Amino acid sequence: MSQTVAVVGGGIVGLAHAWSAAQRGWKVTLFERHQRAQGATVRNFGMVWPIGQPPGQPLEVARVSRSRWLEFAKATGFPVQQCGSIHLAHRPDEWEVIQQFAELAPGLGYECSLLNAGEVHDYSSGANPQGLLGGLFSPMELGVDPRQAAAALANWLVEAHGVRICPGVEVGAVTPGPWVMVAGEKLAFDRVVVCAGSDFAALFPNDFANSGLINCKLQMLGTGPQPASWKLGPHLASGLTLRHYSNFQICPGLPALAGRIAAETPELDRWGIHVMASQPVDGRIILGDSHEYGEEITPFDQAVIDELMVRELHKVFHLPNWTITERWHGIYAKNPAGYTLRVDPLPGVSVSTGTGGSGMTMSFGIAEEFWSTRS
Numbered sequence: 001m002s003q004t005v006a007v008v009g010g011g012i013v014g015l016a017h018a019w020s021a022a023q024r025g026w027k028v029t030l031f032e033r034h035q036r037a038q039g040a041t042v043r044n045f046g047m048v049w050p051i052g053q054p055p056g057q058p059l060e061v062a063r064v065s066r067s068r069w070l071e072f073a074k075a076t077g078f079p080v081q082q083c084g085s086i087h088l089a090h091r092p093d094e095w096e097v098i099q100q101f102a103e104l105a106p107g108l109g110y111e112c113s114l115l116n117a118g119e120v121h122d123y124s125s126g127a128n129p130q131g132l133l134g135g136l137f138s139p140m141e142l143g144v145d146p147r148q149a150a151a152a153l154a155n156w157l158v159e160a161h162g163v164r165i166c167p168g169v170e171v172g173a174v175t176p177g178p179w180v181m182v183a184g185e186k187l188a189f190d191r192v193v194v195c196a197g198s199d200f201a202a203l204f205p206n207d208f209a210n211s212g213l214i215n216c217k218l219q220m221l222g223t224g225p226q227p228a229s230w231k232l233g234p235h236l237a238s239g240l241t242l243r244h245y246s247n248f249q250i251c252p253g254l255p256a257l258a259g260r261i262a263a264e265t266p267e268l269d270r271w272g273i274h275v276m277a278s279q280p281v282d283g284r285i286i287l288g289d290s291h292e293y294g295e296e297i298t299p300f301d302q303a304v305i306d307e308l309m310v311r312e313l314h315k316v317f318h319l320p321n322w323t324i325t326e327r328w329h330g331i332y333a334k335n336p337a338g339y340t341l342r343v344d345p346l347p348g349v350s351v352s353t354g355t356g357g358s359g360m361t362m363s364f365g366i367a368e369e370f371w372s373t374r375s
């Protein structure tokens with residue numbers, strides 16, 4: 001008889017674990033406290049972003065995830081855009097860092113190439129041509145609509161993989177056994193995997209007191225649909241983004257670039273602002289973002305952050321329709337020491353969280369890593 005596993009949480013991390021477990025013959029039950037996932041998984045850019053990972057194991061995990069997204073698309077017809085990405089350089093120090101990365105990157109497993117300003121424009125008319133020096137193109141990035149992906153994945157897991165999904169069911173506790181407590185009832189499983197996202201501390205507060213995990217809040221903006229004839233093409237990132245993802249830390253010019261931004265525009269560092277854009281298939285543009293950590297996080301969004309983001313977005317991107325029709329924030333759990341945090345608080349019970357700003361990029365690979373070592 002198959003072994004049973006309960007997955008707690010129906011965000012991308014929980015769904016990824018459900019998929020990998022079901023493929024290995026586990027009988028999977030997934031509990032999600034909301035009727036539909038409402039956490040970071042539906043609030044993001046929908047960027048599958050291997051280029052942002054540091055070389056070595058993280059980049060490899062991102063590659064595994066990428067191929068799993070394409071497998072999901074092939075099996076279901078769900079739109080996964082193979083759009084790639086461009087980091088834009090509008091300042092000489094940004095161009096220098098991008099050139100340094102392009103030189104070092106192939107030896108480290110990245111696929112990318114330099115574009116001059118004209119070539120950038122051939123790929124995307126979303127780049128502001130004013131002052132544009134060039135860009136770094138990577139073909140590896142994918143685009144998924146975050147508002148559709150979790151629901152489509154959940155439906156497919158039910159239909160094609162026999163996963164039992166229990167929406168609107170909150171797990172109140174996980175106890176030795178392991179037992180899962182639901183509405184006062186004790187349910188027995190052979191294994192439990194808790195993928196509760198930024199609520200990481202609720203079920204096992206003691207284990208997380210010293211885990212180093214920290215929550216991060218991001219403010220986001222969305223435009224209405226762009227004209228049907230206009231496409232963003234690749235995801236776009238700005239020169240500000242070079243100081244955000246750890247892959248660029250291999251570039252000797254990065255400290256000077258970060259220093260220049262800190263001196264010129266300290267308000268951007270204050271709110272952790274860099275700017276990026278993606279376009280889901282319905283034509284709207286998802287824009288962001290900012291970063292506020294830990295105790296700084298409040299339920300209240302700051303108008304000043306939105307204003308600064310809009311200011312910076314206009315400097316580097318060009319959109320036919322700049323009307324902001326949606327504003328929201330999302331919160332993710334980040335493990336500052338790695339691409340995920342996995343702890344085993346009880347025999348047969350694991351917690352998988354801490355994917356930070358890369359959960360859409362890494363979760364499928366993280367789940368494969370986990371289940372390939374479990375029998």
Ligand SMILES: Cc1cc2nc3c(=O)[nH]c(=O)nc-3n(C[C@H](O)[C@H](O)[C@H](O)COP(=O)(O)OP(=O)(O)OC[C@H]3O[C@@H](n4cnc5c(N)ncnc54)[C@H](O)[C@@H]3O)c2cc1C
Binds near residue numbers: 044
């Ligand atoms: C604004 C923003 C932009 C981002 N952009 C990107 C991007 O473009 N690319 C990328 O790779 N990553 C991105 N990320 C990061 C990515 O979205 C997260 O890393 C990822 O979604 C985390 O997934 P999760 O499943 O751990 O958490 P969540 O999506 O928060 O899911 C956790 C789920 O667990 C459920 N849950 C919690 N406790 C219980 C319980 N006791 N019982 C039942 N259910 C429970 C919650 O309801 C929730 O649905 C972004 C994040 C944000 C916030």
